[in-house]
Amino acid sequence: MPDRIDGPDRTDGSGPTDGSELAGYATVPYPANPPGGGEAREESGLVAEVRLRRGDFTLELACRVPPGEVLAVLGPNGAGKSTLLTALTGSVRPEHGGIRLADHTWLDTRRRIDVPTHRRGVGLLAQRAMLFPHLTALDNVAFGIRASGVRRKPARRAALEWLRRTETGDLGDREPSELSGGQAQRVALARALAAEPELLLLDEPLSALDVAAAPAMRGLLHRVLGQQRRPCVLVTHDVLDAVVLADRVLVLDRGAVVEQGSTHRVLSRPRTAFTARIAGLNLITGTATGETVRTPRGRALHGSVVEPTTPGEPAAAVFPPTAVAVHPHAPEGSPRNAIPVRVVGMEPRGDAIRLRGETDSPDSEAALAADITPAAVAELGLRIGDEVFFAVKATEVAIHPVSGG
């Protein structure tokens, strides 16, 4: 798919593409503001509320994404994540709802407004870069800029600047066949952003990259998204993408929102079994100080820096429950991180028992998980309510820069 979606132009009145029977829609040009000079809108960013049926499946959700924020959409296969993206791009029309970007109405089924896809100003970065094979990287990026009427030379200058921002400034002369997957995805990001979209959609942007390229691209996305003011929706299966890139998380299951909130809240205190399963990682947020993350309570978590952090900026210490050892007393003389917790839950997890521990801290390090053997649970005589220490080696803790969420 191209980075800026040019779907079928429905200004010919050909009607919805989803086969629904909604007649008489105005496929008005963008921006579609309400008659009479426009209503005063307090909210800006993306505001969407949609109900969309596809066969037996119904997607029904409401979400908001303020300017400059990233909303991660997580959910199992078939949950409706792609369907949400098609509703936002306008390639499928919801039977009920509204979509607004700042004070531009893209969809309002009540007032029969439906701005066609190519006039919505949506930038998409998909799993694969999908660059035009016969154009150089520079020309791929300049293409979208030229499409908005900019002349060749200034378009190429702007394209070069976007390549520089995505750390591919030295690759402008290469054709896509001469780029690695990670390099091509960086160029595709430059192309998506160069078109100055109103809304940026990231559809599994790291899932096709290999294990070496994905962390670097994740780090680049973190830096680039942190510098821009447009709202962004990120569909991902990888909870680490949400941790690093998203301010808020929305969890979909069978077309409905099962959880929605700040990334940290949703992933550290999952309210549904599904979210707990996908979360699957311990996450402690705070501010970066060298190779540690300092929590609001002053606790320092030691780890290895995966992507460079900036002192004083938000960062997360991430580690799997399998890396946690449980001690009845503070472990002595060891370089490990030891966090006092109260055991609040125990549940079977394959061959292990997952312990849920709650710290005395109200938010940033509130809920942690440890997977230990049933024999260890028995040996420690663990019961709900016990005060213990969760210990994790610094080598098992990955430190990432994160968005503020």
Ligand SMILES: Nc1ncnc2c1ncn2[C@@H]1O[C@H](COP(=O)(O)OP(=O)(O)OP(=O)(O)O)[C@@H](O)[C@H]1O
């Ligand atoms: N064109 C269509 N007609 C009928 N049903 C559809 C159509 N497209 C998708 N669906 C159904 O809608 C539901 C949601 O699909 P969707 O692709 O949005 O899920 P998803 O969360 O993106 O899944 P995945 O993670 O596997 O990509 C599924 O039950 C799917 O079978």
